[in-house]
Amino acid sequence: MRYSQYLLPTLKETPADAEVISHQLMMRAGMIRKVAAGVYNYMPFGLRSIRKMEQIIREEMNKAGAIECLMPMANPGELWQESGRWEKYGKELLRFKDRKNADFCMGPTHEEVVTDIVRNTVNSYRQLPLNLYQIQTKFRDEIRPRFGLMRGREFIMKDAYSFDIDDAGADKSYAKMYQAYRNIFNRCGLKFRAVEADSGAIGGSFSHEFMVLAESGEDGIVSCDTCEYAANIEKAELYYRDMETATATAPLQKIDTPDQRTIEDVADFLNVTAQQLVKTLIVQTSKDEVVAVLLRGDRELNSIKLANLLDVDWALLAEDDVIRQVTAAPVGFAGPIGLTIPVYADSEVRGMADFVVGGNAADVHYIGANHGRDFAVTRFADIRQAVAGDPCPRCDGGKFESWRGIEVGHVFKLGTKYSDAMNATVLNDKGQAQSLVMGCYGIGVGRTVAAAIEQNHDENGLMLPMPLAPFQVLVCMLNPKDDEVREAAEKLYAELESVGIEVLLDDRDERPGIKFKDADLIGIPLRVTVGARTLKEGNVELKARATGEQTEVAVDKIVNKLEQLVAEGLNF
């Protein structure tokens, strides 16, 4: 490709609305342009990386035995009504009507459609296992799209769905996908971790997320410093193997705490640490229950764990008027003593005695409070947010480390949730109808490219690894008006094309400074500079974008050298 005839609109300045580095660089390098909030054009240069990502995914999926198909973006509402998600999915599901006033939605994921395919075309266990995948544009009307391709509303996703006759088969399908995902992200040169995750709105029983490690990641992850355990912070289990129920030693005492509402206020006022306080949260659930939740003063509630414990869709902190009604006190003085609603306490609270709690009255707290003696706990359970330093639930002595990650892939074991709801059965070897056991597996294509940029850039621009780079080699023709330079660069360009190397020839009539700055910005892994200075010696200059390493190579050796470097997939 000739730069002079290509559409590669680079920006000298960072667009004002781009916050994270991948978004800024994708804009500046002319890879994407925004059309609306969370909706982007893939410009020619960016599309090349996207397509490479897709191809890596496609190859690994095929190798793992999955079969590519393509389902529609516009989904009939009736399929979603059948699964129950038409009501349940919420506002992220973009719904609309066709001219006959029939319900439709833009597919945010395709369990319904793929289940419909399989129930209509697969009748026997002999046709299983089956894994169908597609690489397709999805639409989710996100509350807050942000960070360019990182969280768009419209985005390209690879989604795969496995169908098995039984759990054991589903486990095998899951394991294959898990391995395929490892291969995919390894091929992209990404630093990532597979972590245990909450299965969220898609539903199901078990799942892993593939997290690319990056400061800008939206997800918190913890991993054990000793064993293999790693999990999304939403899911990370906490288990106290030596925790004993604490015994009360102090008497319960009511004390005045005028205007001391927050944990910090109360701790300071009583001259104790937050660890000696137990905070009482009033929580409202999707089933319209109100419960109290007890946590050590410095801990945070994990509302996903709580929702799972209570078997509800969501469990959120109650509105102020509900708190006032339940506690008969102003907000800030809730406590477990005398409450009539169920009280759920974090496991950690079991080991606490003689603590401070709110008094359910204005300006009153209790000290010397004890569960069992002063109030009853409906149930102790793991309901708090994990933090660095917490004990590992899987091994003895391991401690959590924490970091940020970008979720680029997610594998779920779904079970029979959708096949039951949509009556997708096959006959088993005894001739009986049996629900299919499903799994689903997604990769955010654009997000993975963005994540790769988060991990591979410097202050001058992109440094995408060879497998994802839009081109493999940039030939930088300095001063096209110099006949010798032009002819040498043109010849090199033609030769590289003929051996199948993806080459961009910068034949623009621009000053060297502009060409070098653009070269660094767009970050093609290998740059060959053809200029009068080195050409006199019969050489061109070879520079690796990622390392900055630079060397002169004879004109008649450069094609071989580049072929070799590209084949190795490495910057030298």
Add this chain to the structure above:
RNA sequence: CGGGGCGUAGCGCAGUCUGGUAGCGCACCUGCUUCGGGAGCAGGGGGUCGGAGGUUCAAAUCCUCUCGCCCCGACCA
């Protein structure tokens, strides 16, 4: 959904408080010079100031409504 901020040329911004008929840098076009890390000089094109309504002799500027975009929050007890 709540809070904050911003919409003026392709990009980055000034002008808005204090109303007087739109400007700077980059980019773009023409010419000359220049040519190994974002050149110089000269000339030039491009904006219904997000939209609608209102106040006024006069509105980018003041008022009302509206649309779009960005950020933060949605864990206060």
